[in-house]
Amino acid sequence: MSETARPFAGFEGRLALITGGGSGIGLATAKRLIDEGATVVVADLDASAGERAAAIGASFVQLDVGDPDAWAAAVQDVTEEHGGLDVAYLNAGIMTQPASERGITKIDLVNLPLEDYRRVMSVNVDGVVFGIQAVLPAIAERGGGAIVATSSLAGLLAYPTDSVYAGTKAFVIGVVRSMARILAKQNITINAVCPGGVITNIIGPPGTAERMAERGADLMDPAAIAEGVVQAITSGESGQAWMCQSGRDPERYAFGKVPGIED
Numbered sequence: 079m080s081e082t083a084r085p086f087a088g089f090e091g092r093l094a095l096i097t098g099g100g101s102g103i104g105l106a107t108a109k110r111l112i113d114e115g116a117t118v119v120v121a122d123l124d125a126s127a128g129e130r131a132a133a134i135g136a137s138f139v140q141l142d143v144g145d146p147d148a149w150a151a152a153v154q155d156v157t158e159e160h161g162g163l164d165v166a167y168l169n170a171g172i173m174t175q176p177a178s179e180r181g182i183t184k185i186d187l188v189n190l191p192l193e194d195y196r197r198v199m200s201v202n203v204d205g206v207v208f209g210i211q212a213v214l215p216a217i218a219e220r221g222g223g224a225i226v227a228t229s230s231l232a233g234l235l236a237y238p239t240d241s242v243y244a245g246t247k248a249f250v251i252g253v254v255r256s257m258a259r260i261l262a263k264q265n266i267t268i269n270a271v272c273p274g275g276v277i278t279n280i281i282g283p284p285g286t287a288e289r290m291a292e293r294g295a296d297l298m299d300p301a302a303i304a305e306g307v308v309q310a311i312t313s314g315e316s317g318q319a320w321m322c323q324s325g326r327d328p329e330r331y332a333f334g335k336v337p338g339i340e341d
């Protein structure tokens with residue numbers, strides 16, 4: 079389903095909150111939205127992200143996206159300090175287990191330790207649900223705005239490397255598609271971005287990208303995903319999954335039809 083809302087009126091004078099904004103895709107998107115004229119608040123679990131946010135002219139709030147009380151406090155702080163909220167980019171995410179020195183390793187779902195399972199669900203699933211719950215009233219209060227959440231190509235494809243991670247990313251797409259029509263009534267769009275491989279800390283420590291490239295991986299700069307986020311927001315469309323792949327412009331995924339059901 080493709081829902082459309084009132085065209086997005088531009089980033090100038092808008093307030094954007096970006097989770098996981100202290101690194102990688104979130105940090106690149108923070109930079110891009112500032113360049114577009116937005117005021118940006120970076121929200122990250124990692125306290126050292128505050129310095130990186132300041133270096134690009136963003137504010138910082140420390141937040142564990144898996145904690146609903148922390149979400150409520152963060153949104154209250156942001157709206158009190160900046161007078162409102164227009165855009166939320168729910169981007170914080172982790173793999174089920176950290177990447178090794180050689181890069182992302184295969185995760186064995188069958189023997190997955192409970193704490194690893196709980197951790198990835200807390201960030202990738204709870205972080206999106208609690209995030210939507212927390213930001214919606216503030217965005218609605220402004221008469222509308224945009225929510226984007228980071229999924230992955232792993233949410234659209236089979237990803238045997240980390241099937242639990244893939245499940246969390248498919249969850250994001252299901253939520254976005256299902257919320258689009260509901261949020262259109264409040265003039266709020268909601269979309270997912272689905273990156274392929276991007277050179278960030280999630281894939282492993284410094285040098286990992288080079289080693290993966292030697293093995294044939296075609297990895298993107300995080301700025302390419304920031305472009306996908308901007309297109310998702312400015313398109314005015316909702317309920318879409320914007321694929322970001324190396325060498326291609328961001329493009330919407332064509333969801334299939336269920337036989338016998340008009341959507």
Ligand SMILES: NC(=O)c1ccc[n+]([C@@H]2O[C@H](COP(=O)([O-])OP(=O)(O)OC[C@H]3O[C@@H](n4cnc5c(N)ncnc54)[C@H](O)[C@@H]3O)[C@@H](O)[C@H]2O)c1
Pocket residue numbers: 097098099100101102103104121122123124127141142143144169170171172173201228229230231272273274275276277278279280281
């Ligand atoms: N890099 C890739 O190849 C790739 C591909 C597809 C999707 N993604 C997704 O992109 C998103 C951003 O990841 P990235 O690649 O920029 O990795 P990254 O590790 O550079 O950034 C992730 C950020 O999230 C923060 N974070 C982790 N747990 C948190 C929590 N509980 N609360 C708040 N912040 C938390 C980290 O501190 C970090 O700053 C993730 O959702 C990831 O799954 C990444």
